[in-house]
Amino acid sequence: MTQATEVLVPTSPDEAAAAFGDGSGVTVIGGGTIVMPEITYGRLKVGKALLLGKAGLSGVSRNGGTVTIGAATPIADLVDLPPPLGPCAANVADGEIRAQATLGGNVCAGPGPDAPRGDLQGPLLALDATARSTGPGGERSEPLESFLDDRAGRLLLDVSFGEPAAGAFAALDYPHTHEYTVLAVSGARGADGAVRLAATGLADHARTLSGDPDAAASEVRLGDDALASGWYRQQVLPVLVRRVLADLEEAR
Amino acid sequence: MNLTVNGVAHEVESGPLTSLLDVLREELAITSPKAGCEQGGCGACTVLVDGVARRSCLTPVASVQGTEITTVEGLGSPSDLSPLQQAFTHHYAAQCGFCTSGMMLAAQAYIDGGGSDGHEAIQEAIAGHVCRCTGYVKIIDAIAAVARGDEFDLTVTASSAGMVNLGGAV
Ligand SMILES: Cc1cc2nc3c(=O)[nH]c(=O)nc-3n(C[C@H](O)[C@H](O)[C@H](O)COP(=O)(O)OP(=O)(O)OC[C@H]3O[C@@H](n4cnc5c(N)ncnc54)[C@H](O)[C@@H]3O)c2cc1C
Ligand code: FES
Ligand code: FES
Numbered sequence: 001m002t003q004a005t006e007v008l009v010p011t012s013p014d015e016a017a018a019a020f021g022d023g024s025g026v027t028v029i030g031g032g033t034i035v036m037p038e039i040t041y042g043r044l045k046v047g048k049a050l051l052l053g054k055a056g057l058s059g060v061s062r063n064g065g066t067v068t069i070g071a072a073t074p075i076a077d078l079v080d081l082p083p084p085l086g087p088c089a090a091n092v093a094d095g096e097i098r099a100q101a102t103l104g105g106n107v108c109a110g111p112g113p114d115a116p117r118g119d120l121q122g123p124l125l126a127l128d129a130t131a132r133s134t135g136p137g138g139e140r141s142e143p144l145e146s147f148l149d150d151r152a153g154r155l156l157l158d159v160s161f162g163e164p165a166a167g168a169f170a171a172l173d174y175p176h177t178h179e180y181t182v183l184a185v186s187g188a189r190g191a192d193g194a195v196r197l198a199a200t201g202l203a204d205h206a207r208t209l210s211g212d213p214d215a216a217a218s219e220v221r222l223g224d225d226a227l228a229s230g231w232y233r234q235q236v237l238p239v240l241v242r243r244v245l246a247d248l249e250e251a252r
Numbered sequence: 253m254n255l256t257v258n259g260v261a262h263e264v265e266s267g268p269l270t271s272l273l274d275v276l277r278e279e280l281a282i283t284s285p286k287a288g289c290e291q292g293g294c295g296a297c298t299v300l301v302d303g304v305a306r307r308s309c310l311t312p313v314a315s316v317q318g319t320e321i322t323t324v325e326g327l328g329s330p331s332d333l334s335p336l337q338q339a340f341t342h343h344y345a346a347q348c349g350f351c352t353s354g355m356m357l358a359a360q361a362y363i364d365g366g367g368s369d370g371h372e373a374i375q376e377a378i379a380g381h382v383c384r385c386t387g388y389v390k391i392i393d394a395i396a397a398v399a400r401g402d403e404f405d406l407t408v409t410a411s412s413a414g415m416v417n418l419g420g421a422v
Contacts, residue, residue, distance in 0.1 A: 007268040007314050029312065036310045037291035040271050049269055053315050094380030096305050096358065097292060 006048045013157060016055040017134040023153040026050050030072055030105035033097055034117070050155075052104065057157060065191065068160040071104030075120070078103065083167035083247075084123035084186035091171055091181060092119050104156045107131070107148075111204060114226035115180040121148060121206035123169060123186040125198035127161035148205045164188040168247035170240045172201075174227045182227045183236055185209070187244040195248060197241065201233065211245065213238040253317050257282060258326030268314035273297045275313045276323065284324040284353040288382075295381030298354035299323050305361040324353035327360060333406075335398045336360055342404040343394040347385035355381050359395045369396035 010016040020026055027046045029035050038044035057072035060081070069078070076098040078089035092098055092106070106120040124144050131147035133140055133154040144159065171184035183201035190196070197209040199216070203223030209216050222233040253264045257280060266275045273290065276282045276299070288296035290309045297308040300322035328334035333341065336356050346352040355378060362377035374395045375388075383391060397404075 007312075009314065029315075031310070032312055032315070033292055033307075033310050036269075036271060036312060039269050039312075040274070040290055040309065046269060049312075051312070051315055094295075095376065096295070096298060096307055096380050097310075099304060100306060100310060 007051060008048065009051045009053070010055045012056050016050065016052060016057060017139070017155065017157070019050055020134060020155040022136045023155065028052065028104075028108075028155060030102035030108075031074065031100040032105075033093075033101045034105060034109055052102070057104070058102075062163075065163045066160055067163055068158050069103055070158045071102065071107075071156040073103045074099050075101050075103060075106065078120075082164070084126055084169040084188055085120070085167070087169040088119055088123045088171070088184065088186060091169075091173070091179070091184070093179075103159065107144075107159065108151060108156055112225075115174075116182070116201040116225065116227070117180075118205060119181050119184060119200050122184055122198045122200035123167070123188070124159055124161065125206050125208050126167070126186040126188040126196045127164060128188075128190065128196055129159045129161040131159050132157045145208065162191055165191055165193070166248050166251035168244040168251070170243040170247070172228075172236050172240065180227060183233050183240065185237070185240040185244045187248050189248055189251075195245075197244060199237065199240075203230075209241065211241070213241040213245070216241045253313060255280075255313070255317065255321060256319070257321045258323060259320075264313060266313060269312045271309050272299065272301075272311040272313050272316055272321070273308035276308060276321070282323055282325060286350055286353065288350070288354075293382075294351070295354045295358065295378075296351055298357050298381070300357050300361060303361065303364060305358045322357065322360075324356050327356065334360075336363065336394070338404040338406060339394040339397045339402070340391075341406055343390050343397065345386060345390040345394040351381060351383040351385075355383065355391055359391075359398070362395065363398055367395075367399055369399040371396065374399075 008019045010019050025047045027049050029051050052072040057070040059070050061068050075089050075092050109118045129144045131144045133156045135154040166189040168187045172182045173179045174182050185199050187197045197211050198206050200206040203221040207220045216237045217234040222230040224230050255262050255264050266279050276285050285308050286296035288294035292307050292310045298305050299308045302319045328337050358378050374392050
C-alpha cells in the first residue's frame with residue numbers, strides 16, 4: 001500500500017493550523033472512519049497526513065448562550081445534547097464508530113458513493129451554526145452553509161451556535177446493522193422565535209428548507225443511491241418536515 | 253513505533269498510516285482480528301485500545317502508538333478461558349467463528365463498563381458487529397450470562413448436549 005511520506009501529529013490548535021498551512025498536499029484525518037478505507041484500498045494517495053486526535057480540538061463548551069464544539073470531538077460525546085443535534089448524533093452508525101468518528105470528519109465528508117453521510121450537517125444548519133476554519137488567507141468564521149459550499153482547502157476548527165429554545169429531529173433509517181440515515185430533517189426554534197429547518201440525505205450536502213412541507217421536495221436535490229430512490233425520498237421528505245414542525249409546536 | 257499487544261511490547265516497522273488491523277495480522281501475525289470488510293462495516297476486526305472497543309481496520313497505527321492493545325488472545329488461554337470465552341462455548345455462541353473475536357471484544361468492553369444482562373443494552377453494544385451464522389440470540393445469551401455472573405462447567409455442556417465428552421478439552 002502507499003504510505004504517507006510524512007505524518008504530522010500536532011498537540012495544540014495552533015500547531016494544527018501551522019501544520020495545515022494553506023492545506024496544499026495535506027490529508028486531514030479526524031477519526032479516519034472515511035479516510036482509512038480510502039488509504040487501505042489505495043484509492044487515496046497521501047503525501048502528508050495531519051492526525052487531529054491530539055490537537056486539542058476536541059470538546060463541547062458553553063459560554064453564555066453559545067455552544068462551541070471542537071472539530072475533533074467524537075460523535076459519541078454529542079449524543080446527550082438536546083435536539084436536534086443529540087438525537088441526530090445518536091442516530092449515526094454504532095457506538096464504536098461514534099466513539100472514533102469526529103464532528104469535523106462528518107461535516108467535511110463529501111457525499112458517500114452509496115449512502116448519504118454528513119448527518120450532523122443537518123442539525124447544525126438548523127441551529128444556524130458558525131464554522132471557524134483555517135487555510136489560505138488564515139482564519140475565517142462564516143455561516144455553516146457557506147463553509148459547506150466552499151470548504152475545499154480549509155481545516156475546520158470548530159462550530160458554534162446559540163442554544164435553541166426548542167429542537168426536533170426526524171429520520172428515515174435503513175434497517176441494517178449500521179442504520180445509515182436515508183433522509184433526515186432537523187428543526188430548531190432560536191431564542192428569537194425564528195424556526196429553521198434543514199434536510200440531510202440529499203444528493204449533495206445538507207440544505208435549509210423553507211418549512212413548507214409541500215414545497216420541501218422541490219427545494220433540494222434528491223438522488224438515487226443504494227439505500228433509496230430519489231422518488232421515495234420525495235414522498236418521505238414532506239412527512240419528516242411535518243413531524244419536525246409538530247414536535248417543535250409541541251415543545252412550546 | 254512501539255505497540256503493546258496483550259502485554260507484549262513490539263517494535264513496529266509498518267508505515268504510520270497502515271491500519272492497526274494490517275499491522276496485527278501481517279506484521280505481528282496476530283490473526284484473531286479478522287479482515288472482513290476493511291471499511292468499518294462488519295466489526296470482525298474490533299480490538300480493545302486502552303480498553304475501548306475500536307475497529308482496527310479504521311485505525312491508523314500511528315494514532316495508537318503507546319496504547320495497550322488487547323486481542324482475543326489476550327482474554328484467556330485455551331487451558332484458562334476467560335468468563336466470556338467460557339460463556340460463548342457454553343451457549344454455542346460461535347459457529348464459523350469469523351465474527352467471534354470482534355464480538356467478544358465488544359462484549360468485553362461492555363462487561364468491563366458494568367453492562368447489564370438486558371438484551372436491548374447488549375444489542376446496542378454489539379450493534380455494528382455482523383454475524384452471518386448464529387442469528388445473534390446465542391451471542392446475546394452468552395453476554396447476558398457473563399453480565400449476570402453465571403458460572404460454567406464446560407464438560408457438562410458437552411455431555412448434556414449429547415456430544416462426545418472430550419474430557420474437558422473444549
Ligand atoms: C459502518 C459505518 C457507518 C456509518 N454511518 C454513518 C451515518 O449513519 N451517518 C453519517 O453521517 N456517517 C456515517 N458513516 C461515515 C463516517 O463514519 C462519519 O461521517 C464520520 O463522522 C466521519 O468522521 P471521521 O472523523 O471519521 O472522518 P475522517 O475519515 O477522518 O474524515 C472524513 C473527511 O473529512 C476530512 N476532515 C476530517 N476532519 C476535518 C477537519 N477538521 N477539517 C477539514 N476536513 C476534515 C478528511 O480529510 C476526509 O476528507 C459511517 C461509517 C461507517 C464505517
Ligand atoms: S474489517 Fe473492520 S469493520 Fe469489517
Ligand atoms: S459465527 Fe459465523 S459469522 Fe458469527
